Amino acid sequence: MLDQLKCKQSGTLLDVMQVINTNGKGIAFIVDDENKFCGVMTDGDIRRLLLDGKDLSAGIQDLPNSECTVAYSHESFQEMLDKTNESVSILPVLNDANELVDFFQYQNKVYVPVATPNLKGNEFKYLVDAYLSTWISSSGSYIRQFEDEFSTYCQCEYGVAVSNGTVAIHLALEALGVGKGDEVIVPDLTFAATINAVFHAGATPVIVDVDEDSWCIDPAEIEKAISPKTKAIIPVHIYGQVCDMDRIMSLSKKHNLYVIEDCAEAHGATFKGQKVGSFGHISTFSFFGNKVITTGEGGMCVTNDADLNDQMCVLRDHGMSKEKRYWHDRVGYNYRMTNLQAAIGVGQLERIDEILQFRREIEQAYKEICTDINFIQFEKDFENKNRITWLVSALVTNGKRDELIAKLKAESIDARPFFYPLGDMEPYKDYVFSNENSKKLSAMGINFPTGQALTDKLKKRIKSVFQEFA
Ligand SMILES: Cc1ncc(COP(=O)(O)O)c(C=O)c1O
Known part of the structure; x- marks a missing residue:
């Protein structure tokens, strides 16, 4: 990077502009042929010189600001930091022979990412435990523990841990027998995973509008969109908000439709005191890194139906019979979660x-x-x-x-x-x-x-x- 900040004193204004343009830092350090520091030039200096009528081909011999703030390589971090302020955030670092040897930059703006996993509890301890157990694939005690504890948290009987929230929706559709020729109603305002999973199942999505106040799927629009081919509704609890589960479940009963709640963004939310995820026939969660709790990548289907739970367990594991290993009654998938992911999930759920x-x-x-x-x-x-x-x-x-x-x-x-x-x-x-x-x-x-x-x-x-x- 230092090379991108340097410009020779024998150069022209255009050379300085090119250096500044490449380094993107708004400044160039000017040095002579022996790498001795001569001063700095900023993009503001160039602008002023051009406005004063200087030519881009003009030499810069006498132009650099040699009175600028500099740091010395023998100085401590704190000493260099103390030399920075609102307007001086980047300093040339010189050695005792006045040669340019480095630069010091202090970014006063801490980057604020949209989401950061909070892994400050037992996550690491459990992860190491899973690692040392050598059960690092999709068998191991943390998987069952995470499934039991998370489904209980969601007030559901069963949990099937999977590799992400998208395959969770696909698995749910497959277990419910939703496929070719069936229509599935989804909201227009959602992450594309919701609708992609419908395509993965071979079904046809029907996109309906959301309510302008709650931003969630509008039950009145669901009702209008129901056709003889409709087989399922996927309400999405978008941005942590809660869908109107009374109206959605009554439409489901009236028209004999399955409901898959997509709870990827709403872990822990409740409707009339009852956890989201516990209303639908199957509900799905994501544990992607930006979600409320995370396993890195990961997801879970929860249900109160023992048969659906069994089917999802089989389909998640290549469709392999539970009774007869390597015997396949159905075409299945590898949608398993690893014990390592589940270990992190158990730690996350505690908090x-x-x-x-x-x-x-x-x-x-x-x-x-x-x-x-x-x-x-x-x-x-x-x-x-x-x-x-x-x-x-x-x-x-x-x-x-x-x-x-x-x-x-x-x-x-x-x-x-x-x-x-x-x-x-x-x-x-x-x-x-x-x-x-x-x-x-x-x-x-x-x-x-x-x-x-x-x-x-x-x-x-x-x-x-x-x-x-x-
Ligand atoms: C509403 C919604 N559904 C489904 C998913 C898919 O989850 P994943 O990224 O774990 O596949 C996400 C998140 O990414 C989501 O926000």
Whole structure:
């Protein structure tokens, strides 16, 4: 990198511009033929010189600022750090012979990722235990333990751990016998995994709109979209919000349809005091690294139906008969989770309440930042629905969502837009029944990071960005 910051004193203004353009740091260190430091030139210096009528081919012999702040290689980190400030964040480091030997840069902006796994409990201990047991594939005690404990957490009888949340949905569809010729109703506002799994099962998706207040699948739209071919509904508890499970389950009864709850983003949420995942015939979870609890990659199907549980266990393991090893009654899959993943999952589950509380506090902090900001409308709370905070989700109502995200990114804050409407994308566009609200929400929605507690400094950084848009 140091070479990309250097420019020879015998060069021209154009040479300096090229160096600055390549290193992207807005500065060049000027050295003579012996690598002796002559000074710095910044992009601002060049701009001023050009405005003063200097030519790009002009030599830079006398131009570098030799009065600039420099660091010396014998100085400590703290001494160098103390020389940086708001306007000087990068320093040339010189040796005693005044030669340029290094540079020092202090990025005052801590990167805030959209999500960070919180692995501070027993995860590592259990992982090492699984490792030392040598049961590192898909047999081993942590798998059963994770399945038992997570299904109990979801108020369900059975859990089938799988390799990710997408195959969990596919496995559920297969176990329910949903396939070619069947229609499956999915919401337009969701991650594509929900609809992809329907295609994987060979069924036909029917995309319906979401409710504009809850952002979840709209039961009235489900009802309109039901046809004689409809076999299943996949409500998605999107962004930690809870679908109207009373209305969805009554549609399921009335029309004899299966319900697969996609709970990938809503671990621990409840509807009328009952955990999401415990309403559907089968429900699915993801334990991807950005989810409330994680196993790296991973997922689980939960159910209260013993027969469906048996079928999923068989299908997950190549369709192999439980009674007769290497005998296959059905074409199955390898969708197994490893004991290593499950060990992490057991550790995560021990602290799920703490993790959810941590995220809730981050959401609260965003709300406090926004007390005098009126263009951010946070996710709503509804009677009888106890949603969770996955990411901090909100709508940007002033039409500047994308600019806000870009500005936050420039401040190293990894905010994300809502998912695109499924119906806007080529593979799915022919399957839309309705998606008006979803389109509107998708264009306005933003997810703020929940990976890191908001320190006072970070709150200030975020607030100053918000205020620019007020
Ligand atoms: C709503 C939804 N469904 C399904 C999935 C798929 O989960 P995975 O990434 O574990 O396959 C995800 C997440 O990634 C999701 O957000």
